[in-house]
Amino acid sequence: MTRLSLSAVALAGLVLISSAALADEDKTVTVYKTPWCGCCQVWTDAVEKAGYHVVVKDMEDLTAIKKQAGVPAEMEGCHTAVIGDDRKYVLEGHVPLEAINKMMSERPDIRGIAVPGMPQGSLGMGNHPSAKYTVYSLNTKPSEPPQPYMTAGE
Structure with a gap:
């Protein structure tokens, strides 16, 4: 094998490793929650069981995190998470x-998705497949109102 072919093989290996590393980073969910919230822990456990790598950050007050994430008050839930590698979603x-x-x-051009409040039957709140509630998209421009993204339970 020539030096050029060995270099090409080595480069191909690095590309595969880099792609695998990015895929792993892309499945990392960082969850900001209060330490005493049981439903947040149930949601976190379910996300981890689904194959995502979960990092938990317990905090007494999530106000600053929600503000930094650009979550409108009417879209707030009891925990905030971030997922993704170079493209972060809330x-x-x-x-x-x-x-x-x-x-x-x-990979839509949105800031993230939200389930406001704590709907009964949602993931972490009983997780009933027939529970019907709306998941909203958070627009990239904070001045634009959230839009329905999908309906759970359909």
């Missing part, structure tokens, strides 16, 4: 796995 509240997977596969 996950606010009890977002279902289907919505996370959809967003990560489609």
